[in-house]
Amino acid sequence: MSETMVLYSSRYGAARQYAHIAAEELGLGVRDVQDVRSAASGDIMKADRIILCGGIYAGGLSGVSWLRKNSAALAGKKVVLFAVGASPWDERTVGQLKERNLKGLPGNVVLFYGRGAWDESAMSFKDRTLCRMLQKSVAKKDPAACEPWERALLEAAGRSCSWIDRKYLEPVYEYLAAP
Numbered sequence: 001m002s003e004t005m006v007l008y009s010s011r012y013g014a015a016r017q018y019a020h021i022a023a024e025e026l027g028l029g030v031r032d033v034q035d036v037r038s039a040a041s042g043d044i045m046k047a048d049r050i051i052l053c054g055g056i057y058a059g060g061l062s063g064v065s066w067l068r069k070n071s072a073a074l075a076g077k078k079v080v081l082f083a084v085g086a087s088p089w090d091e092r093t094v095g096q097l098k099e100r101n102l103k104g105l106p107g108n109v110v111l112f113y114g115r116g117a118w119d120e121s122a123m124s125f126k127d128r129t130l131c132r133m134l135q136k137s138v139a140k141k142d143p144a145a146c147e148p149w150e151r152a153l154l155e156a157a158g159r160s161c162s163w164i165d166r167k168y169l170e171p172v173y174e175y176l177a178a179p
Helices: 014-026 042-046 064-069 091-101 125-139 148-156 166-177
Strands: 004-009 030-032 049-057 078-085 109-115 117-119 160-162
Touching (some): 004 014, 014 078, 064 078, 078 091, 091 109, 125 148
């Protein structure tokens, strides 16, 4: 029987929530990737399927550095990188996310996307300031010329929003179930 490990790397909690949802659905435990120093030890070596849920921060995906560092130990496993961001799913944006974050990773790593949450009050001062600067910049654009992520950024400004939904994990389960 296949063993699956669910990990997460989350700054504000949405990726952690998705990891817990996946673990619950699959009847598994979940671990913070920060607590797993090496994939070459313990239960990770026993797993042949890894799900790593990571938040998107300025186009970078949390947890990717762990995958890069442990790529040799993860060879031959099905590795899912579940990216969690505040923007609605957009094929072009997800393609750019894959291009940027999967570069240099082995071919056994695939990326899926789920919409997460937005809460400026929970953000660090630095992140909140950067987001507000970006919002001001985007607000100057013609709304018709805005990318989907830019429209979402403007719509969420000053609000607390959660778009976390189990449906985003369905393609992950289908991928893991396929031979």
